[in-house]
Amino acid sequence: MMNLSVAEAFSAYENARARLPSCRPSRAPARNIRSLAEISDAFDVFLLDAFGVLNIGDEAIPGTPERVRDLQAAGKRVLVVSNAASVPRDTLLAKYRRLGYEFDATDVLTSRMATSANLGDAPEITWGVMGLPGVPMDDFGPIQWHLLQDDPDAYDRAGGFLLIGSGDWSDHRQNLLEASLNKWPRQVRVANPDIVAPREDGFSVEPGYFAHRIAQVTTTEPRFFGKPFMNIYDLVFAHLGPVDRSRVVMVGDSLHTDILGAKSAGIASVLIAGYGFLAGHDAGAAIAQSGIVPDFIAERP
Numbered sequence: 001m002m003n004l005s006v007a008e009a010f011s012a013y014e015n016a017r018a019r020l021p022s023c024r025p026s027r028a029p030a031r032n033i034r035s036l037a038e039i040s041d042a043f044d045v046f047l048l049d050a051f052g053v054l055n056i057g058d059e060a061i062p063g064t065p066e067r068v069r070d071l072q073a074a075g076k077r078v079l080v081v082s083n084a085a086s087v088p089r090d091t092l093l094a095k096y097r098r099l100g101y102e103f104d105a106t107d108v109l110t111s112r113m114a115t116s117a118n119l120g121d122a123p124e125i126t127w128g129v130m131g132l133p134g135v136p137m138d139d140f141g142p143i144q145w146h147l148l149q150d151d152p153d154a155y156d157r158a159g160g161f162l163l164i165g166s167g168d169w170s171d172h173r174q175n176l177l178e179a180s181l182n183k184w185p186r187q188v189r190v191a192n193p194d195i196v197a198p199r200e201d202g203f204s205v206e207p208g209y210f211a212h213r214i215a216q217v218t219t220t221e222p223r224f225f226g227k228p229f230m231n232i233y234d235l236v237f238a239h240l241g242p243v244d245r246s247r248v249v250m251v252g253d254s255l256h257t258d259i260l261g262a263k264s265a266g267i268a269s270v271l272i273a274g275y276g277f278l279a280g281h282d283a284g285a286a287i288a289q290s291g292i293v294p295d296f297i298a299e300r301p
């Protein structure tokens with residue numbers, strides 16, 4: 001699988017800006033804070049990204065389980081808002097519990113759920129699915145689907161495409177998908193708009209990467225579900241019920257998903273600079289270059 005450097009990952013997001021929500025200008029520069037403890041009084045609801053905020057891979061970010069417990073003990077609502085697409089919510093919840101987090105099951109909201117919530121408008125479609133063999137699909141409801149692998153016919157038989165996970169995706173499969181779409185344009189839905197995910201040895205490419213490539217070389221405009229797009233915030237606000245949005249803050253490590261999404265949804269945001277996407281890099285330069293300005297910058301949650 002291909003890996004990108006942080007500069008390449010950043011460029012990939014910048015090159016995709018035309019397909020991302022536009023960014024509201026900021027009235028003020030970002031304010032540096034030590035941690036979320038410093039702004040606890042200013043907000044009632046904390047929306048936490050997972051990778052880069054709760055965890056890196058299978059390890060909790062040190063101090064974050066305690067921070068989440070403190071916020072919960074102070075009466076704050078703490079939700080997880082993640083572009084996690086390859087597993088159902090229960091699997092994620094069990095993982096967070098192993099890492100030391102206690103969340104109510106309904107307080108975990110994912111791009112997978114945003115995708116599923118919008119599938120009802122195309123009940124007749126047989127979906128060709130980008131995902132690993134054995135990918136659980138039951139929580140998508142009674143849909144028709146088959147996996148896309150190396151058989152060209154599987155692409156031509158699909159009535160639409162669902163991009164869930166790219167763990168074993170290849171250039172060959174991408175070429176089959178693009179060729180099939182160029183023969184017969186069909187809809188493409190992206191259950192994880194992330195272009196990259198930070199790994200130990202660089203950035204892995206995620207379904208969003210391949211979706212933007214489709215947009216460049218076919219006539220298909222993929223539909224994205226998850227941050228930075230509003231559909232996942234629609235789920236968040238439906239779940240929260242009536243709430244003062246000036247008291248809601250999104251916390252994440254990615255300018256182009258977490259922070260851009262928060263600005264698009266009209267809520268405040270905290271960029272985590274010391275973990276995940278920007279770890280070891282100059283957050284100020286990334287903010288200046290992208291023009292995506294969070295309200296706060298914190299080294300750690």
Ligand SMILES: [Mg+2]
Nearest residue numbers: 049051052253
């Ligand atoms: Mg993240």
